[in-house]
Amino acid sequence: MPDSVENPLIRLSEALAERAAFARALVVGIAVPGHRMRSGILWRKDVVVAAEQRFPKAPDATVTLADGSAFAARVAGRDPGTNVVALRLDGTPDPAPLGAGEPQAGALALAFGAQEGGVCARLGVVHSVGPAWYSRAGGRIDRRITLDIGVSPPEEGGPVLDAGGGLLGMSTLGPRARVLVIPAATVSGVVDPLLSKGRVERGWLGLALQPVLVPEALQAEAGYPRGLMILRVAKDSPGAQANLHAGDILVTIGGESVTNPAMLARHLGPDSVGKQIELRLIRAGKSLSILVTVGIRPA
Amino acid sequence: MGAAAVAIPPFLRVAVLASNAAEQHRLATLVEQCGHQLVELAASPHAVLTDGAAGADLASAAVAVGRVDGGFAGLLPADADATQIDAALRAVAAGLTVRATTAETRDFDPLPEEPPVLLTPREIEVLAALGNGLTNKETARLLGISPHTVKFHIESLFRKLGVTSRAEAVARGMQQQIVEF
Numbered sequence: 001m002p003d004s005v006e007n008p009l010i011r012l013s014e015a016l017a018e019r020a021a022f023a024r025a026l027v028v029g030i031a032v033p034g035h036r037m038r039s040g041i042l043w044r045k046d047v048v049v050a051a052e053q054r055f056p057k058a059p060d061a062t063v064t065l066a067d068g069s070a071f072a073a074r075v076a077g078r079d080p081g082t083n084v085v086a087l088r089l090d091g092t093p094d095p096a097p098l099g100a101g102e103p104q105a106g107a108l109a110l111a112f113g114a115q116e117g118g119v120c121a122r123l124g125v126v127h128s129v130g131p132a133w134y135s136r137a138g139g140r141i142d143r144r145i146t147l148d149i150g151v152s153p154p155e156e157g158g159p160v161l162d163a164g165g166g167l168l169g170m171s172t173l174g175p176r177a178r179v180l181v182i183p184a185a186t187v188s189g190v191v192d193p194l195l196s197k198g199r200v201e202r203g204w205l206g207l208a209l210q211p212v213l214v215p216e217a218l219q220a221e222a223g224y225p226r227g228l229m230i231l232r233v234a235k236d237s238p239g240a241q242a243n244l245h246a247g248d249i250l251v252t253i254g255g256e257s258v259t260n261p262a263m264l265a266r267h268l269g270p271d272s273v274g275k276q277i278e279l280r281l282i283r284a285g286k287s288l289s290i291l292v293t294v295g296i297r298p299a
Numbered sequence: 300m301g302a303a304a305v306a307i308p309p310f311l312r313v314a315v316l317a318s319n320a321a322e323q324h325r326l327a328t329l330v331e332q333c334g335h336q337l338v339e340l341a342a343s344p345h346a347v348l349t350d351g352a353a354g355a356d357l358a359s360a361a362v363a364v365g366r367v368d369g370g371f372a373g374l375l376p377a378d379a380d381a382t383q384i385d386a387a388l389r390a391v392a393a394g395l396t397v398r399a400t401t402a403e404t405r406d407f408d409p410l411p412e413e414p415p416v417l418l419t420p421r422e423i424e425v426l427a428a429l430g431n432g433l434t435n436k437e438t439a440r441l442l443g444i445s446p447h448t449v450k451f452h453i454e455s456l457f458r459k460l461g462v463t464s465r466a467e468a469v470a471r472g473m474q475q476q477i478v479e480f
Contacts, residue, residue, distance in 0.1 A: 057318045058318070080406035135407050136405070137407065175408055208479050210477050211417055212420050213418060214419075215420065226413075229420050231477060249420065260413040261410045261480070262410050264478075264480050
């Protein structure tokens with residue numbers, strides 16, 4: 001093939017393989033006895049991150065780098081809210097940090113995973129980029145990034161790079177096997193708490209809630225047509241201590257309306273723990289304000 | 300069937316494999332509540348009950364409780380009770396696959412979006428009563444309202460949810476809208 005330098009397909013192919021060579025230094029295989037090998041990212045020297053969901057409930061693992069070197073690893077902390085588990089190792093190389101990638105719908109994306117004896121790669125495009133979103137456990141994920149490719153469960157947790165070699169984040173299997181990317185910024189935000197405390201503490205009131213339409217007769221009193229009805233109050237929870245009851249309709253938190261659960265999640269992040277917050281409720285047809293001290297969401 | 304049918308043992312030999320002592324004890328207690336005989340893993344049990352500690356490579360028919368990898372014959376939610384565990388152990392011992400009907404919500408699932416139709420608190424109560432199989436009259440007594448008012452709320456539920464039967468209303472109306480904070 002004399003024209004390889006001119007052939008754009010070959011140039012593209014070579015550029016992709018070059019990105020894969022970058023990624024090799026970051027991709028790790030994680031082995032827990034009795035379980036399939038899974039993938040992770042060498043986040044920095046002696047720290048590996050991987051996908052928390054379906055990660056075995058084991059205290060230890062063996063981490064293998066792409067060059068074949070193996071390290072004993074300890075599970076330092078898990079955060080189901082952002083799907084990150086952090087492992088601590090001893091004596092790994094310091095991976096050259098990748099620049100931050102900028103997700104753009106339609107741009108190429110490369111997802112990497114570990115495979116017995118090396119690295120595997122998938123090429124696709126960024127399917128969509130959306131605003132921050134919240135998981136059921138209250139985790140804030142800074143961007144909603146989806147890919148148009150499939151990733152097999154053992155590859156989940158590996159790095160996703162953009163065409164420039166920037167790190168977009170960690171691959172994750174979302175609902176209906178849709179592949180999401182947990183942005184690098186989100187992973188960065190939870191790694192240190194996981195290493196130091198073993199978990200990420202978030203706010204908790206101890207309430208089970210469901211969105212409701214405020215009955216018409218009460219809408220003027222409530223000031224809003226929708227709210228969240230309390231279905232249960234956990235025993236000894238901050239909600240129970242503040243005397244909240246099943247049947248109360250929560251209309252505002254910290255002065256802002258709560259028409260959907262994400263609005264509540266926004267007020268109950270890591271910074272909210274231990275702080276007092278004002279709730280406005282409709283109870284027995286009357287509006288009332290209650291101060292509650294935010295607790296720590298149980299693991 | 301008849302004479303050729305395999306005799307179904309009144310109780311099974313079940314091994315328990317958990318990741319820690321507390322969980323081992325909890326699962327073993329559940330197995331005993333089901334009336335099955337606890338045996339060691341090496342004693343070729345009919346079925347294995349595990350919290351996932353065994354990994355998906357377990358050869359025997361196994362039921363896993365809680366959030367684990369999908370490679371088990373039986374998968375039950377973490378809070379499965381003795382009745383469900385009994386049914387699942389018998390099913391996997393007979394070579395069947397078991398999944399709970401209500402997909403367990405995972406911590407990492409996105410928070411549910413605001414539903415396209417919102418129900419009033421009364422409608423939610425009536426729907427919960429329907430879900431528990433109560434008649435209009437029983438629902439009225441439970442909620443302290445007239446059967447006529449119950450009927451009014453059910454008609455409103457059908458209209459809002461776009462359904463024509465109680466079963467459909469329950470299925471449509473209770474879709475994972477509940478969050479915990």
